Amino acid sequence: MHDIRFIRENPAAFDAGLARRGLAPLSAEILALDKSHRELIVEIEHLQAERKRLSAFVGQLRGLGQHEEAMSFQQDAIEVSKKLKDLEPELDKSKGALTAMLAAIPNLPVDDVPQGADEADNVEVSRWGSPRDFDFAPQDHADFGPALGLDFEGGAKLSGARFTALRGQMARLHRALAQYMLDTQTGANGYEEVNPPLLVRDEALFGTGQLPKFAEDLFRTTDGRWLIPTAEVSLTNLVADQILALDSLPIRMTALTPCFRSEAGSAGRDTRGFIRQHQFEKVELVAIAKPEESEAEHERMCAAAEGILQALGLPYRKMLLCTGDMGFGARKTWDLEVWLPSQATYREISSVSNCGDFQARRMNARYKPEGEKQTRFLHTLNGSGLAVGRTLVAVLENYQQADGSVTVPDVLAPYMGGITKLAPR
Known part of the structure; x- marks a missing residue:
């Protein structure tokens, strides 16, 4: 398996290693999958934080006896939970696609390995x-x-x-x-x-x-x-x-x-x-x-x-x-x-x-x-x-x-x- 951080920081070197293996460049495709996956993670983390904030606010309002206001914010928390539930399969899918791609790519040769076809x-x-x-x-x-x-x-x-x-x-x-x-x-x-x-x-x-x-x-x-x-x-x-x-x-x-x-x-x-x-x-x-x-x-x-x-x-x-x-x-x-x-x-x-x-x-x-x-x-x-x-x-x-x-x-x-x-x- 390849280090995604290395590919992010050294896309040209990664593609050069693939070229020595006789493979076409893949860093752009990998990094596009990685970007999409990381954006999903950020969005999910934001929604999780929002749900936690709303749940805490609901608890505070109920403690103050403000039940109607609490119900309104609870409904907002429910909507956030629904969004999270919809996004979680997408996260699994994006992670699986990235892992599958990285898992199918051979190891890169070190510098002293001679170039050759067979x-x-x-x-x-x-x-x-x-x-x-x-x-x-x-x-x-x-x-x-x-x-x-x-x-x-x-x-x-x-x-x-x-x-x-x-x-x-x-x-x-x-x-x-x-x-x-x-x-x-x-x-x-x-x-x-x-x-x-x-x-x-x-x-x-x-x-x-x-x-x-x-x-x-x-x-x-x-x-x-x-x-x-x-x-x-x-x-x-x-x-x-x-x-x-x-x-x-x-x-x-x-x-x-x-x-x-x-x-x-x-x-x-x-x-x-x-x-x-x-x-x-x-x-x-x-x-x-x-x-x-x-x-x-x-x-x-x-x-x-x-x-x-x-x-x-x-x-x-x-x-x-x-x-x-x-x-x-x-x-x-x-x-x-x-x-x-x-x-x-x-x-x-x-x-x-x-x-x-x-x-x-x-x-x-x-x-x-x-x-x-x-x-x-x-x-x-x-x-x-x-x-x-x-x-x-x-x-x-x-x-x-x-x-x-x-x-x-x-x-x-x-x-x-x-x-x-x-x-x-």
């Missing part, structure tokens, strides 16, 4: 590791994975396209990856583990920006709740409608959860294999920080995600997303892209975003700076540390052998119960 304009920041030099033609995980326990047919039989069952040693490797990630983020990186609800109300998804704009990308239950598309929704909303103590910041949370996405806007993309699923698991990272600390927290969170890739020995690159490729709620995003030998390219495995106070305004999440009377909105950050399924794909492809087996990365040994290699069944 992923082709993203900027590579760094690379880690070198792609393996295979002495055979590396295969796509979708081709050799079924012999190791990737049951695409079984998943599709149960639930349809983009659902997969993991069996035997493949399920064990998937679990090992998830547990290693969670243990690392809670241990070495100091994130608090949370086991959050997977079903949330409308307010939670509004708070993190998925609603109202992206409802078609979500799954909804018959009782009106929503399946979370990411644990970011549950974790971030744990601070909604709160004023946090200064000494509690920053708050760092992590969760391993299933995630559910309808992928409404991805028809035809990654239809083979385990890369784009309707149900997948992810270790999510969320931080709640003071504004002056959020940039450093962004760096820290990205390093926490990178550390998993480095420990697994998976080559990757770090990308700074351009204005046209950033998510709705982000002001700045880094993507980590892991090397997939079968595609001879890097594919996204984590997005790490600083949302500034955009989500906090929607959630009314605040803190009180030391020595100040007024509260301020917090900054929120989120990232994947990592997406478990895509990491599984990266391990399978980068550690595949000519005989169809897959070597287990050394760092996962404590989680694999003595299994050092996945062999075709």
Whole structure:
């Protein structure tokens, strides 16, 4: 959500930020709605004061025994009350229109985010590791994975396209990856583990920006709740409608959860294999920080995600997303892209975003700076540390052998119960 006071005071800067997002100017339309809304508030406040004055006058006249005069002023008070009753729905309507407009506008990018239209304009920041030099033609995980326990047919039989069952040693490797990630983020990186609800109300998804704009990308239950598309929704909303103590910041949370996405806007993309699923698991990272600390927290969170890739020995690159490729709620995003030998390219495995106070305004999440009377909105950050399924794909492809087996990365040994290699069944 955007700060209406900022738009009032900086309409040109606001429109310039929208232009960087590829959007037309909106400040004039927003300010017209805001002006109308504020005029209604002033009118209502005036009528409320008038009603209070008349009611007090009626009481005084009755106390003096002047009942006829009191009746006249009481009638005036009744007329004022009628006007108020007529105006209150208008006030609700104007407030709703202003809120709806502000809620549909994406966050503004910070200055160092590169200008661009789509992923082709993203900027590579760094690379880690070198792609393996295979002495055979590396295969796509979708081709050799079924012999190791990737049951695409079984998943599709149960639930349809983009659902997969993991069996035997493949399920064990998937679990090992998830547990290693969670243990690392809670241990070495100091994130608090949370086991959050997977079903949330409308307010939670509004708070993190998925609603109202992206409802078609979500799954909804018959009782009106929503399946979370990411644990970011549950974790971030744990601070909604709160004023946090200064000494509690920053708050760092992590969760391993299933995630559910309808992928409404991805028809035809990654239809083979385990890369784009309707149900997948992810270790999510969320931080709640003071504004002056959020940039450093962004760096820290990205390093926490990178550390998993480095420990697994998976080559990757770090990308700074351009204005046209950033998510709705982000002001700045880094993507980590892991090397997939079968595609001879890097594919996204984590997005790490600083949302500034955009989500906090929607959630009314605040803190009180030391020595100040007024509260301020917090900054929120989120990232994947990592997406478990895509990491599984990266391990399978980068550690595949000519005989169809897959070597287990050394760092996962404590989680694999003595299994050092996945062999075709």
